[in-house]
Amino acid sequence: xxxxxxxxxxxxxxxxxxxxxxxxxxxxxxxxxxxxxxxxxxxxxxxxxxxxxxxxxxxxxxxxxxxxxxxxxxxxxxxxxxxxxxxxxxxxxxxxxxxxxxxxxxxxxxxxx
Amino acid sequence: xxxxxxxxxxxxxxxxxxxxxxxxxxxxxxxxxxxxxxxxxxxxxxxxxxxxxxxxxxxxxxxxxxxxxxxxxxxxxxxxxxxxxxxxxxxxxxxxxxxxxxxxxxxxxxxxxxx
Numbered sequence: 001x002x003x004x005x006x007x008x009x010x011x012x013x014x015x016x017x018x019x020x021x022x023x024x025x026x027x028x029x030x031x032x033x034x035x036x037x038x039x040x041x042x043x044x045x046x047x048x049x050x051x052x053x054x055x056x057x058x059x060x061x062x063x064x065x066x067x068x069x070x071x072x073x074x075x076x077x078x079x080x081x082x083x084x085x086x087x088x089x090x091x092x093x094x095x096x097x098x099x100x101x102x103x104x105x106x107x108x109x110x111x112x113x
Numbered sequence: 114x115x116x117x118x119x120x121x122x123x124x125x126x127x128x129x130x131x132x133x134x135x136x137x138x139x140x141x142x143x144x145x146x147x148x149x150x151x152x153x154x155x156x157x158x159x160x161x162x163x164x165x166x167x168x169x170x171x172x173x174x175x176x177x178x179x180x181x182x183x184x185x186x187x188x189x190x191x192x193x194x195x196x197x198x199x200x201x202x203x204x205x206x207x208x209x210x211x212x213x214x215x216x217x218x219x220x221x222x223x224x225x226x227x228x
Binding site for chain 2: 034036038041042043044045046049087100101102103104105106
C-alpha cells in the first residue's frame with residue numbers, strides 16, 4: 001500500500017472550514033484514499049473514502065486531485081468536537097484487498113473557539 | 114444501536130501474568146481486527162479474522178494470540194505480558210474486506226497497564 005504524508009498539526013477556528021491535506025504520490029490505480037479520525041481516548045472513526053471522484057457525505061468532503069497524488073479532507077464547519085487526529089490511509093481495493101489499514105502519524109487538528 | 118463493545122475498558126495485569134481482552138459486536142460483520150496503539154503512536158494491526166480464518170501480521174509477536182469462538186466474539190490473549198505491551202488495544206469490525214467501501218468500525222479500546 002502506498003505511503004501517505006500529512007502535516008503533523010493544524011489549527012482551525014470554530015465555524016470555519018478545516019482543510020486537511022494528504023500527499024500520496026506513489027498511489028496506484030486500484031488504491032483508494034480513506035480518512036479516519038481518532039478523538040482522544042476513543043477508537044478511530046471512519047469519515048469518508050474515494051478512488052478518483054470527489055466525494056461528500058454528512059461528515060465531510062473529499063477532494064482528490066486529477067493525478068490522484070494528493071487529496072484534501074474538508075470539514076465544512078468545524079466544531080470543537082472535531083478536535084482529533086485525522087488519518088489519511090491508502091488502501092488497495094478489489095479482491096486482493098486484505099482490509100489492512102496502515103495508519104501513519106496523522107494530522108492533529110485543534111479547533112479553537 | 115449496533116456496535117463494537119470492548120471489555121474491560123481498563124485492565125491492569127502483572128508482568129508475565131496472562132491476560133485476555135474481549136471484543137463483541139452486534140453488527141454481524143464477517144471480519145474482526147485487533148490493533149495495538151502505544152502511547153502517542155498510530156494504531157498497528159496485530160491480526161484479523163475473516164469468518165473463522167485467522168490472519169496474523171508477520172511482525173506480530175508470538176506472545177499475542179487470538180480466538181474467535183463465534184461471529185460475535187473475539188478475544189486477544191497475551192500469554193506473558195511485558196512492560197512493552199502496555200498499550201491501548203482496539204478491536205474493529207467490517208462487513209467484508211474484499212473490495213472497497215467496507216469501512217472498519219472500532220470499539221472504544223481497552224487500555225492495558227502492565228506492572
